[in-house]
Amino acid sequence: MESREKLQTKSENPFSGKKYIRALGRRKTSSAVVQIFSKGKGDFFVNKIPALQYFGIQNLVDVSKDPIVKVGEDGMYDINAKVSGGGKISQSQAIRLAIARALVSHNEEVRPQMRSAGYLTVDRRVKERKKPGLKRARRAPQWSKR
Numbered sequence: 001m002e003s004r005e006k007l008q009t010k011s012e013n014p015f016s017g018k019k020y021i022r023a024l025g026r027r028k029t030s031s032a033v034v035q036i037f038s039k040g041k042g043d044f045f046v047n048k049i050p051a052l053q054y055f056g057i058q059n060l061v062d063v064s065k066d067p068i069v070k071v072g073e074d075g076m077y078d079i080n081a082k083v084s085g086g087g088k089i090s091q092s093q094a095i096r097l098a099i100a101r102a103l104v105s106h107n108e109e110v111r112p113q114m115r116s117a118g119y120l121t122v123d124r125r126v127k128e129r130k131k132p133g134l135k136r137a138r139r140a141p142q143w144s145k146r
Contacts, residue, residue: 020080021106025098027123030086034098036106040078046095047082060092067100067119071110097122 020035044051044065051061064081068074079099083091100119104111114120128137135141 021102023098023102023105025094025096025101027094027097028086028090028126030083030090030094032081032083032091032094032098034082034095034102035080036099036102037078037080038076038106040076042075043078045080046091051079051081055088055092057088060088063089064092064095064099066096066117067103067114070113070117070119071103093123 020037023034025032025034044061046054051064052058055061065074068077081095081098083095086094096119100114104114104120130137
């Protein structure tokens with residue numbers, strides 16, 4: 001009985017009894033695992049490197065932190081992201097999805113805000129494979145009369 005009660009309280013508030021919330025985000029070939037710490041100073045690390053130093057462009061850091069800024073809780077969480085695959089833009093968008101998922105699992109009331117901003121939409125587009133006899137996925141060789 002006691003274990004059931006513990007599980008129920010844990011599902012109500014994911015931060016209780018835990019140090020962080022963990023979420024996964026993907027875009028194209030990028031995959032990001034994000035840990036959001038509840039009591040923090042606003043530190044943001046990607047692959048154990050400060051986010052601005054990792055991405056090199058402030059715009060990509062802002063894209064990654066958009067869900068927290070949208071909720072109005074910027075600076076309240078420490079974020080630790082582990083990301084692999086794809087390019088920098090795809091990685092920042094994978095981190096954005098993971099952060100949005102973590103915030104929704106922490107507080108269901110922010111789901112409409114995240115959904116309307118498009119932060120919970122998964123973009124599954126990937127490059128189509130090359131087919132035999134073609135130059136690319138669909139590009140046929142140029143036709144020659146002679």
